[in-house]
Amino acid sequence: MPNNKLLYIGRFLYLLQHNILIFIIPVYVYKITGEKSYLGIIFAMEWGVRLISLSILPSLLKSNNYIKSIYNSNFIQGLIIFSLFYLYYSSNMIFFLISIGVLSSILFDANFLYVESHIQNNLKDKVLESQSLFQSIEQLSLLIGPMLAGLLIEKCNIINVFLSIALGYMVAGLLIYLTKKEPSQPNMKKNINSIKRGFYIILKTQGAITLIIQTNAINIIFSACISILPAIVLDYKYDSIFLGWVNLFISLVSISSIFLYNKIVSEKEYHSSQFINKLFYIIYVGIIASFFQYFSENMYLTITFISITVIADSIYSVALRTKRQLMFNTNEFKNVLPAMMLLNAISFPIGGILISIFTRFYSAKESVAIVAIISFIFISIYILLRLYNDRRKKLQIF
Structure with a gap:
C-alpha cells in the first residue's frame, strides 16, 4: 500500500x-x-x-x-x-x-x-x-x-x-x-460527448437552468470583490501582511458560515419545490452587500461588506452542489456535472474583465459597485422573464 x-x-x-x-x-x-x-x-x-x-x-x-x-x-x-x-x-x-x-x-x-x-x-x-x-x-x-x-x-x-x-x-x-507507487488503470476518458449530453439534459431541466443563472450572478460579483481586494486594502495604506490577515478572516468566516448553514438546513428542505427560489434571497444579499461597500469610508466596514458577499457565495455554493446532486440520477449527473462546471465558471473571467474595464475610469470601490448593479440587473431580468412565462402559461390553461 x-x-x-x-x-x-x-x-x-x-x-x-x-x-x-x-x-x-x-x-x-x-x-x-x-x-x-x-x-x-x-x-x-x-x-x-x-x-x-x-x-x-x-x-x-x-x-x-x-x-x-x-x-x-x-x-x-x-x-x-x-x-x-x-x-x-x-x-x-x-x-x-x-x-x-x-x-x-x-x-x-x-x-x-x-x-x-x-x-x-x-x-x-x-x-x-x-x-x-x-x-x-x-x-x-x-x-x-x-x-x-x-x-x-x-x-x-x-x-x-x-x-x-x-x-x-x-x-x-x-x-x-517517496510514496510507494501502485499500478493504476487509466481512468480519464474523453468527456466531449459527455459534456454535450450534459448540455442537452440541462436544457430540458428548468431547475438546472435557474441554478446556472443564479451561480453566474453571484460569481460575477464574487470574482469582482476577490480580484480587486488587494487594491482596496493597499489603497487604505495597509501593507501585505494586513491583506493576508484580511484573507484569513474572510476564509474563517466563510468556513464557519458553511458549517452553520449545514446545521440549519435539512435535506427535506432541499427537496422542496420552492428551495431554488429561496436561493435568490442569498444572491441578493451578496449583491447588495457588495454595492454598499462603496459608501463605507472605514476599512473594517468595507471588509465586512465584502465578507458578507463571500459568505453568500460560499453558502450558495454548498446549496448548489447539494441541490444539483438531488436533481439528477446517477447516470444524468455524470454527464451534467462537467457541463455545469463549465457554464458556472464563465462568470469568473467575466467578473475579472469587468473590473479591468471599470477600474480604468473609476476607483476600486466604485468599480465593484458598478459590477454589483450589473449583477442585480442580470438576475432581476431573469426573474421577471420567469414570472412572465409562468403567467402566460396560466393564461393559456384558462
Missing part, C-alpha cells in the same frame, strides 16, 4: 505554494505597476485558461500511474516558476509574472484530476476518509497560505519569494515521489 502520510503532506505543501502564489502575483503586479486594471486582467486570464483546461484536460491527460503523474506535475510547475521568473527579472516584463499564474492554474487543474483519479482507483475502501483529509488539507492551506504570503512580501525580496515557491513545489513533488 502507498505511504499515504507522505501523499497528504506533499499535497498540503503543494496547495500551500499554490495559495501563496495566487496571493502574491496580483499584489506584486499592483505594487509594481500601480494599475488596478491589471488585477482584473490577471483574474480573467487565470479563470479563462481554467475554463479551457476544465473542458479538455480530462481527454488529454492519461496515466498508468497517478502518483507518478502527480509528482511530475509538481516538478514541472516548480521549473516553470523558476524559468518564467528568471525571464521576468531579466527583462522586467510583467507578462512573465502573469504567465506564472496562468500556467500554474492549468497545472493545478491537472494535479487535481490526478489526485481524484488516484483516490478513485487506489483508495476505494477509504474514499470518505481520504476525501475528508484532502478537504481538510485544502481548507488549512487556504487559511495559512495568504497569511504566509503577506509576510513573505513584506519581509523578503521578490527573488527569494519566488525561489522559495519554486523549491516548495519541488519538495512537494519529492515527498510524493
Whole structure:
C-alpha cells in the first residue's frame, strides 16, 4: 500500500505554494505597476485558461500511474516558476509574472484530476476518509497560505519569494515521489460527448437552468470583490501582511458560515419545490452587500461588506452542489456535472474583465459597485422573464 502520510503532506505543501502564489502575483503586479486594471486582467486570464483546461484536460491527460503523474506535475510547475521568473527579472516584463499564474492554474487543474483519479482507483475502501483529509488539507492551506504570503512580501525580496515557491513545489513533488507507487488503470476518458449530453439534459431541466443563472450572478460579483481586494486594502495604506490577515478572516468566516448553514438546513428542505427560489434571497444579499461597500469610508466596514458577499457565495455554493446532486440520477449527473462546471465558471473571467474595464475610469470601490448593479440587473431580468412565462402559461390553461 502507498505511504499515504507522505501523499497528504506533499499535497498540503503543494496547495500551500499554490495559495501563496495566487496571493502574491496580483499584489506584486499592483505594487509594481500601480494599475488596478491589471488585477482584473490577471483574474480573467487565470479563470479563462481554467475554463479551457476544465473542458479538455480530462481527454488529454492519461496515466498508468497517478502518483507518478502527480509528482511530475509538481516538478514541472516548480521549473516553470523558476524559468518564467528568471525571464521576468531579466527583462522586467510583467507578462512573465502573469504567465506564472496562468500556467500554474492549468497545472493545478491537472494535479487535481490526478489526485481524484488516484483516490478513485487506489483508495476505494477509504474514499470518505481520504476525501475528508484532502478537504481538510485544502481548507488549512487556504487559511495559512495568504497569511504566509503577506509576510513573505513584506519581509523578503521578490527573488527569494519566488525561489522559495519554486523549491516548495519541488519538495512537494519529492515527498510524493517517496510514496510507494501502485499500478493504476487509466481512468480519464474523453468527456466531449459527455459534456454535450450534459448540455442537452440541462436544457430540458428548468431547475438546472435557474441554478446556472443564479451561480453566474453571484460569481460575477464574487470574482469582482476577490480580484480587486488587494487594491482596496493597499489603497487604505495597509501593507501585505494586513491583506493576508484580511484573507484569513474572510476564509474563517466563510468556513464557519458553511458549517452553520449545514446545521440549519435539512435535506427535506432541499427537496422542496420552492428551495431554488429561496436561493435568490442569498444572491441578493451578496449583491447588495457588495454595492454598499462603496459608501463605507472605514476599512473594517468595507471588509465586512465584502465578507458578507463571500459568505453568500460560499453558502450558495454548498446549496448548489447539494441541490444539483438531488436533481439528477446517477447516470444524468455524470454527464451534467462537467457541463455545469463549465457554464458556472464563465462568470469568473467575466467578473475579472469587468473590473479591468471599470477600474480604468473609476476607483476600486466604485468599480465593484458598478459590477454589483450589473449583477442585480442580470438576475432581476431573469426573474421577471420567469414570472412572465409562468403567467402566460396560466393564461393559456384558462
